[in-house]
Amino acid sequence: MKLKNKDVWALPGGFVRKDKDVDDEAKAVLQERTGLTDIFLHQFHSFGSVSRQDPKHASDLVEMGVIDPTMEEWFKQRYVSIGYYALVEYSKVKLPIPDATSDYCSWVPINDLPKLVIDHESIIGKAHQTLKKELNYQPIGFNLLPELFTMPELQALYETLLQSKLDRRNFRRKMLAYGILIDTNQKREGVGHKAPILYRFDLEKYFSAIKDGFSSGW
């Protein structure tokens, strides 16, 4: 989200109320910004260095009338942020909703990040790194793809997440070996080339794979 009156961006976030689960508060932030529920949301790390404060930001907020002046000192404290990453199908939320501190909110490509407050860039780095590792243990794609999707679409998703190209044939083999895809015997039509097969996730196997994880290593 681009902060008001500043050429600096920030990750969406919020405070954890005393009587709420932290996980639920994360869900709420996601829901407020995107309107989406029931999506993949994963805690990956907490950030609690003393350098995580930007006193200037607090005074800006007062100036903008976003917070009450009596709260300025409180806002100048160091926060501990518990990082969560969500996987959201971009096209489902073209325009995420900004909060009171920001002008607007939009999707930003990970390899072309704007200037970010405090340590938010390193938070994104950690999230991305964690996600890449998790791909070795868990399937991904449900609610990032339409109900029916093609193998190349799934591959494109992986390539986006991993930021690297994968071999078509090997990707297909590996993915099918996971046993979480169902061939619907349908094809995607209207493309200017051979019609690709439409798959859907075998949700039972998909979620049991998320729960148990793919074997790997020791």
Add this chain to the structure above:
Amino acid sequence: MKLKNKDVWALPGGFVRKDKDVDDEAKAVLQERTGLTDIFLHQFHSFGSVSRQDPKHASDLVEMGVIDPTMEEWFKQRYVSIGYYALVEYSKVKLPIPDATSDYCSWVPINDLPKLVIDHESIIGKAHQTLKKELNYQPIGFNLLPELFTMPELQALYETLLQSKLDRRNFRRKMLAYGILIDTNQKREGVGHKAPILYRFDLEKYFSAIKDGFSSGW
């Protein structure tokens, strides 16, 4: 740590002061309980469910004189715990030091846990699960083993952490392939069988492997 006047145990922990890095506070807890510094300490998850409170515990603390009665309410709040696990060579700290709330402090085998407060058992579970996954990405053993150690000792460490038996020959091959071990051309003597080779870690490679991680998966 066994809590005073109770047959219930708790993980060591503490509060994060406002002017301290969370990581440093974790280090401090470790240092206070074990006297050790410079050891592997890794944040793995934060726990923030609203059920994480035990009002009874707060009143017990008042009764025991550990905290001031005026603080009782404050202690009844829900805490968010940021979990860290450390890898400590057990023999270096035979008797960890209890804090004011506990009678004594000791090492407990993971498969024979006593009754633990609130969600501490699930915290241990999560830590163990995380550790097992990390073994696929990182070498482990430095400051868990003496400077010189044998392959079977390293294997025993892995088997302890993974809670499973590994094949001697395959373990050796895999470990040597990581390229983080140096054959010192010495043997451990005084054992009633063939003298095992003493290795030490190639620290430069060891730490670069921790930093970059072993390849795995995608």
Add this chain to the structure above:
DNA sequence: CCAAAAGTGTTGAAATTACACCCATGG
């Protein structure tokens, strides 16, 4: 010489990589 545990090597299976051809579709 014997018990105990360490060192070592091989083989088959499985997974991974690299790579090339044919096929269906829309224009």
Add this chain to the structure above:
DNA sequence: CCATGGGTGTAATTTCAACACTTTTGG
């Protein structure tokens, strides 16, 4: 008919799993 991208197969390589015999040492 052609451009585009999807489907498929295979061979070479690497990794992994399973497994047994020989060696060294102290007692």
